[in-house]
Amino acid sequence: MKKSNDREVATPHLAEEWVGKVYTFICILFLIITIFSMVYFVASKGLSTFLVNGVNVKDLLTGLKWKPDGEPPMFGALPFIFGSFSTSILAAIIAAPLGFCAAVFMIELSPKIGRTFMQPVIELLAGIPSVVYGFVGLSVVVPLFRDIFPGQGVGIAAGALVLAFMILPTITTIATDALASLPAGLKEGSYALGATRWQTIYRIVLPTTLPAQMTGIVLGIARAFGEALAVQMVIGNAPHIPHSLFQSASTLTSAITLSMGNTAMGSVQNNALWSLALILMMMTFVFVFIIRWLEGRKKL
Template identity: 80%
Template sequence: MAQSFERQKAKPHVTEEWVGRVYTLLCIFLLVATIFSMVYFVASRGLTTFFGDGVNVLELLTGIKWNPEGEPAVFGALPFIFGSFSTSILAALISAPLGFCAAVFMVEIAPRFGRKYLQPVIELLAGIPSVVYGFVGLSVIVPLFRDIFPGQGLGIAAGALVLSIMILPTITTIATDALAGLPSGLKEGSYALGSTRWQTISRIVLPTTLPALLTGIVLGIARAFGEALAVQMVIGNAPHIPRSLFESTSTLTSAITLSMGNTAMGSVHNNALWSLALILMLMTFIFVFIVRWLEGRSKI
């Protein structure tokens, strides 16, 4: 009787485990199928430009002139690629020191005050819509640059400054988690050897968590690389390589969003825009591989 009771009691658990496994496998299959479907859809459209429309791959990647309506049509995406990389990298250079300093302050210097006041404010930035950042940049940053520097205020500098504020929560949050997860024995050993707090931070804490900090920078660059609306509002959207930070240019996302709705499906121009989307997707994969490589080099 006791064994029969135990078997009946175990049956619901076996059923729940079986249902959980099936549900998990279905979710994984759906996720994998969605990713492969997106890759196939974008790649099939983007590669049509080269294999169906006769556009040269080298011409698309290195050409500096974009004139899809000309006779003949010219598709040079280098200005868009240059604009995306320049704004993203410059934004990371601006926000990375701020994010690292904020993380060190919240974890090592004033954790009680920082976690209570500073961290909620930084995390609040992540919830603000992109259009708000773009509107603030167009209303505040662009007029400020117009008054101080030559030009109209639109350009890489304005776009990078807007993006730096947008990616600051990503870099700060990852840096904070990395510093907070550092084993306390490392810092205690440093203090026991007579090191000051700043010596411990600069020679023990930051070098040990460097892979995680670089991961935050790469994720921030990936976030900035794929941003469209905020950058589109302040960068000027001119398809040429600028000679200064205060000249108008364009990005891959801006070129796609501005022109995709005005082109006929299946046309050469439309396929070229899908090729730009394919470049964006490939860059996203590269950023993911870099992040995985940095995680594998973590010293913690």
């Protein structure tokens, strides 16, 4: 009688486990199919520029002129690539020190005030829509730069400053988690050897958490690289390589969003825009690989 009850109890558990495994497998399969479908769709459209329309890969990547309606048409994407990289890297240069200093303040200097007031405020920045950042940049940053520096105020500097505040929550959150996960024995050992608080932060905390800090910076660059609306509102959207941080420029995302709705599907210009999207996607993959490599170097 006891064996019969055990079988009755075991059977529902086995059924639930089987249903859970099937459901999980279906979800994973759907996710994989979705990712590969997106990659295939973007790649097939982007490669049509070279395979069908006969545009040279070198001309697209190194060309300086973007004139789809010219005679002959020119599809030089280097100004857009330069604009995307310059704004993203400059934004990371601005946001990284701010994020790390904010994390040090919240974890090492004043945990109570930092965790109670500062961390919620920084995390709130992540929930602000991109259009709000762009509007603030257009209303505040651009007039400020126009009054201080030569030019109209729009350009790489304005775009980088707006992007810096957009990626600041990402960098700060990862830096905070890295500092909070440090073993207490590391800092206690440093203090026991006579090191001051700042010597401990500079010689122990920063080098130990450097891989995690770099992961946050790369994640911030990845987000900044794919941002469209906020940058589009303050960068000027001029398809040339600027000679100053305060001259108009353009990015890959700006070129795609401004022109995609005005082109016919299957045309040379439309396929060239898909090629820009393919470049964006490939750069996203590069950032993911860099993040995985940095995560493998963490030794906390």
